[in-house]
Amino acid sequence: MPTILVTGAGRGLGLEFARQYAGDGWQVISTVRDPAGAAELERLGVRIETLDMLDPAALAAFPERLGAPLDLFIANAGVSGPQRIETAEAAGEWQRVHAVNAVAPTLLAGALLPLVAAAQGKMVAITSRMGSIADSSGGYLAYRASKAALNAAWRALALSLAKQPVTLALLHPGWVRTDMGGPSAPLPLAESVSAMRRVIASLAPEQSGAFLDYRGDPLPW
Numbered sequence: 001m002p003t004i005l006v007t008g009a010g011r012g013l014g015l016e017f018a019r020q021y022a023g024d025g026w027q028v029i030s031t032v033r034d035p036a037g038a039a040e041l042e043r044l045g046v047r048i049e050t051l052d053m054l055d056p057a058a059l060a061a062f063p064e065r066l067g068a069p070l071d072l073f074i075a076n077a078g079v080s081g082p083q084r085i086e087t088a089e090a091a092g093e094w095q096r097v098h099a100v101n102a103v104a105p106t107l108l109a110g111a112l113l114p115l116v117a118a119a120q121g122k123m124v125a126i127t128s129r130m131g132s133i134a135d136s137s138g139g140y141l142a143y144r145a146s147k148a149a150l151n152a153a154w155r156a157l158a159l160s161l162a163k164q165p166v167t168l169a170l171l172h173p174g175w176v177r178t179d180m181g182g183p184s185a186p187l188p189l190a191e192s193v194s195a196m197r198r199v200i201a202s203l204a205p206e207q208s209g210a211f212l213d214y215r216g217d218p219l220p221w
């Protein structure tokens with residue numbers, strides 16, 4: 001039975017990943033900030049670990065809590081942050097968004113490498129098309145910059161791990177109806193996650209470091 005670790009699994013895309021992989025018989029390890037709010041994960045019967053992406057020491061030590069090979073790591077937890085950066089408070093928020101969206105998934109990927117390599121597994125970061133410098137939609141500067149940083153970091157990580165038995169990818173889930181995506185988002189949660197799971201299943205080692213959307217189409221950096 002393959003094992004998946006998914007971060008930010010209490011709601012939204014993370015919860016749907018946990019639900020779908022558990023439904024297929026995978027052993028699911030989910031992380032949440034507050035286990036008191038993880039009733040849905042408890043109903044699924046998956047393993048629940050507490051992890052705050054703003055705690056670098058906990059991230060670095062996290063693999064010790066697992067101790068077994070991982071077939072798939074999905075770095076999903078993320079925050080959107082302020083629309084504009086015009087106040088000292090917004091600048092502080094930007095740093096928090098950067099820490100959660102770019103630093104934490106990269107630190108965790110490095111720490112988990114031995115466990116993922118042991119299973120010849122895959123590491124997938126849920127990024128955003130908004131992290132593409134070529135994207136021309138504007139706004140959400142902190143979020144955009146954090147996802148661009150995530151893309152750069154994971155691309156570099158994939159290149160430096162080219163000789164290791166791991167495959168990395170950056171996936172844009174589409175504009176999805178979650179708390180972050182909002183009610184006007186066109187894409188239902190289950191549809192986005194099913195499509196990303198198909199892309200993940202078909203990821204080949206030679207694609208490592210790719211930036212793809214939920215249908216598997218390459219996105220411009």
Ligand SMILES: NC(=O)c1ccc[n+]([C@@H]2O[C@H](COP(=O)([O-])OP(=O)(O)OC[C@H]3O[C@@H](n4cnc5c(N)ncnc54)[C@H](OP(=O)(O)O)[C@@H]3O)[C@@H](O)[C@H]2O)c1
Pocket residue numbers: 007008009010011012013014032033034051052053054075076077078079100126127128129172173174175176177178179180181182185
């Ligand atoms: N929805 C979209 O349209 C869309 C589009 C492009 C990319 N994405 C990306 O997809 C991923 C999931 O987004 P979503 O739409 O499912 O968002 P969501 O519904 O807002 O869920 C965000 C998740 O991230 C967790 N999280 C936030 N800050 C955290 C922290 N400091 N430590 C640990 N966990 C933390 C949240 O946990 P709590 O419940 O504890 O807050 C929650 O589980 C994100 O990386 C997002 O950037 C989403």
